[in-house]
Amino acid sequence: MLDPIVAFFQRVFAAIGRGIGLIISWILWPFVAIANWYRARNWIIKGPLGLFVIALVAYYGYFVWQTQVWTNFNPDYVNAYNFGERKRDAGIDAAAQAGTQATAGGEAAEPAPKTCVRSAIVDVAADLIDYNVNQNAWISSMLLYKLGLFGMDWDHTPWLDNKASFQRGINQAVRRTAVELVDSLGRVRGTSGINAELQSARGNIQFDEETWYFGLNPFGPKTPTPSFYRAAMRDLRKFNDSLVKCDAIFDGRSDNLIEFLDRIANDIGSTSAVIRERSEFHNGGWFDTRADDRFWFAYGQLYGYYGILSAAGADFDAVIKSRGIEPLWNESIKQLRSALKIQPAIISNGREDGWIMPTHLATMGFYILRVRSNLVEMRDVLAR
Incomplete structure (x- = not known):
């Protein structure tokens, strides 16, 4: 009696899994295509592009760090x-002066x-x-x-x-x-x-x-x-x-x-x-x-x-x-x-x-x- 119900839910979850897989594949497809294209190039192209990607990743890392770390944040500043x-x-x-002050020799000091x-x-x-x-x-x-x-x-x-x-x-x-x-x-x-x-x-x-x-x-x-x-x-x-x-x-x-x-x-x-x-x-x-x-x-x-x-x-x-x-x-x-x-x-x-x-x-x-x-x-x- 329960076999049709179990089969139904198996089909539902399988369909959900396929849908999620398609979405992930769609998101990753451009990156996979670029990676395949990159592997097929010679080092004259790979070198500059690789350096650019490394610099871009480093710049994004710096950007994320700067947005997430609030240096010297202090509500009690x-x-x-x-x-x-x-x-x-x-x-x-700042200090009301009394005019001139007398020195030990009796001479007036500079104010x-x-x-x-x-x-x-x-x-x-x-x-x-x-x-x-x-x-x-x-x-x-x-x-x-x-x-x-x-x-x-x-x-x-x-x-x-x-x-x-x-x-x-x-x-x-x-x-x-x-x-x-x-x-x-x-x-x-x-x-x-x-x-x-x-x-x-x-x-x-x-x-x-x-x-x-x-x-x-x-x-x-x-x-x-x-x-x-x-x-x-x-x-x-x-x-x-x-x-x-x-x-x-x-x-x-x-x-x-x-x-x-x-x-x-x-x-x-x-x-x-x-x-x-x-x-x-x-x-x-x-x-x-x-x-x-x-x-x-x-x-x-x-x-x-x-x-x-x-x-x-x-x-x-x-x-x-x-x-x-x-x-x-x-x-x-x-x-x-x-x-x-x-x-x-x-x-x-x-x-x-x-x-x-x-x-x-x-x-x-x-x-x-x-x-x-x-x-x-x-x-x-x-x-x-």
Whole structure:
């Protein structure tokens, strides 16, 4: 009685096995054909082609290594700055001099050179650029990343694109900060010109994120993206060096802090809208190949703003304390750090009411909105 049933399942599994075999054969056929063609050639052709294949395999190995190893990634990187030890705001005279000091012989000594406090915001922004393009390779402009997977953009696959999205998120935070440094923080609005170093840094950090050494539009050799970002890093550090010598301005007024918080709130608000759209209309769980891009971009943005806002707390310390928002400020920083605890190995964009696949995008969106809410509240308190 059971023989027909057993035979039926044997035929089903045999058909499945043949189907899988055909698919594997179809995938491997081009490689087998190339290998057969290669074996039939003489060494004049085999030698250069073999070297090319070896170089290509090595380059792909380097590419995979760079996308998977996140050098010096540390959600607690802010602790190394010891912002709590800062005693004066950015741009303020570092040590108020009493004028001249008397020497043992009763003669007046030369006054010490005037120095001002460097900007923590500028230091962190420069260090974030250094992290992106020096401590790590800038993935988005690497040739193999631009070529994609058989012509398919890596961002449309579930592989090898998380680090690139994370780096672009950090870069977005630095870009926004560079704009605010030029427009308000690095000058006295209405009474001083734009700082040349900050202006140069803003232009360089706005450069296209995907430029390699050669391009088609326009056709010809190009300066790659990391070179522009390294120039922006140098410009920011030049500004801080000038600030230490009191040859530059950091305008730490409360209205500048209000505007800075407002711009950051709008920036992460835009990211929140992108995450909401993806979570609501494309919730394919583990099979949503774009969910990881959205998640790691948002993560990188919060990673960058965690350092920049921690630095702003040091640069605007007097304003924060005088306006009584220190507890709220500290809570916002804690919430930013809490968001960085979410580091899933595989990003799932499941339904919010689902019970099998998690919804990492909705979780990240929750943290972003919570941080944005605190920024808006602090802005409103400062504006009263």
